Amino acid sequence: MTASIPDIVISRLPIYLRALERLAQDGHEVTSSLELGKHLGISSAQIRKDLSHFGGFGKQGTGYKIKYLTEQLRQVLKVEQEWEIALVGAGDLGSAVARYRGFAHRGFRVAYVFDSAASKAGKRLGNLEIYPMEKLHEIISERQIKVAMIAVPAESAQQVADALIAAGVRAILNYAPINLNVPAHVRVQYIDPVIHLQRMTYYISE
Amino acid sequence: MTASIPDIVISRLPIYLRALERLAQDGHEVTSSLELGKHLGISSAQIRKDLSHFGGFGKQGTGYKIKYLTEQLRQVLKVEQEWEIALVGAGDLGSAVARYRGFAHRGFRVAYVFDSAASKAGKRLGNLEIYPMEKLHEIISERQIKVAMIAVPAESAQQVADALIAAGVRAILNYAPINLNVPAHVRVQYIDPVIHLQRMTYYISE
Structure with missing residues (x-):
């Protein structure tokens, strides 16, 4: 976890989280920056860059495990509890x-x-x-x-x-x-x- | 007016517009990417880059004329009328x-x-x-x-x-x-x- 994540990145994480939750609801287990970007109208490069601030969320080409990425984002945003x-x-x-x-x-x-x-x-x-x-x-x-x-x-x-x-x-x-x-x-x-x-x-x- | 402005840029323009409207309400006539950025938690470089998509909104160092920039953004966003x-x-x-x-x-x-x-x-x-x-x-x-x-x-x-x-x-x-x-x-x-x-x-x- 890096010390200072830009505000603009933090502001996009809830959008990613919601997209992941919806993909999970639809039965998906894996996604990619390309797929997320298509859903959200954000470039896949931007998404990869944003997520790279936290490291280790996925490798290019293999995609993101939705459950794991969701948990990590919840932790970063401090919403793993109510x-x-x-x-x-x-x-x-x-x-x-x-x-x-x-x-x-x-x-x-x-x-x-x-x-x-x-x-x-x-x-x-x-x-x-x-x-x-x-x-x-x-x-x-x-x-x-x-x-x-x-x-x-x-x-x-x-x-x-x-x-x-x-x-x-x-x-x-x-x-x-x-x-x-x-x-x-x-x-x-x-x-x-x-x-x-x-x-x-x-x-x-x- | 360029043909294709990225979605992510369009999504930020209303935020800039609201900030400009509030500055105008507070009696300001001129602002800068630095001041806008401070209000919004967005880097001034990002703001300059976003606004450069439309050209001619202001020169670095001289700031933006709030009334002019507001009108231009309203036009871009097609909200100059109701x-x-x-x-x-x-x-x-x-x-x-x-x-x-x-x-x-x-x-x-x-x-x-x-x-x-x-x-x-x-x-x-x-x-x-x-x-x-x-x-x-x-x-x-x-x-x-x-x-x-x-x-x-x-x-x-x-x-x-x-x-x-x-x-x-x-x-x-x-x-x-x-x-x-x-x-x-x-x-x-x-x-x-x-x-x-x-x-x-x-x-x-x-």
Whole structure:
């Protein structure tokens, strides 16, 4: 494991991991940088180079063993075990996120839900109790939750982020359409449908 | 404009565009590959190389004019005008997506909403009427809608995609946690929170 893997490489590994998981679901046991590249629209040279940062994943010509490569990528990304996630916001979006079935077996589980509406506190969202914001600091710091998702209106997102970070959160997935200011030790990613839409319109010809 | 820009470059342009829009909002008029790279965790060499595919965006040392570069990127990505989007699914997630305020001025507008539930047909989602699925083919083909978002349960997502494509849709943003099979002339992107979460856990130290 090398000390510093470029951010841009790390950002592609989850894409490779998802492609491998889908190949495995389809019954494949071995794949190649060529096959992966074809699925993903990434050059096979790029894929080989990215994976070479970790060494020993496969030899050119013989292909990659999907199970082995999957395990290695999970380890690199630290998702071989499940992270508990704190979700803030139990409105339409938060409810949909809490019910999202794509987390299972991929390293994450929504474990705590918070909402500022007094009317929601104590109610349930699926199996989870909705906690008031007043409980956020205590629960997140005591349970040592490091990962959170923000599904609140744009106006309150920064305030929620500040509270999460003060309680020890290190990684935030933000659904609100606003840029968050966070200290250097905290990572933020954005769910931004426009980024994805803009990746496709280029290809639409009249 | 060169004929074939690599997919991987196109996939980064919306990220650059968003960063530029945020810099402009913060009052900046000029930026550099170094500054953009710092914001985005991408090397400045990569950014210069990506932008060089289109030529003439700026000279090394003098920086990029944000307004000009923004306009050029919008043109390349074909989002200088607004695309009407068809949204399928008016449940929790669909409602949240329809209300998302991040589309404005970025090239997209949710224009039509469809839902399979008879109880929802004719009701409103914000300003929009919810149409039954039976109307999907007619509306999408007549209005020549090319872009759609799928916010239905995983079980029905493929069937919805098939109907959208049959009606002429060329680009699908899929919120359902399922891989869609589409013909070669159709693009699909996925909203997958796990990809974003996995991009952050690598950086969380114990």
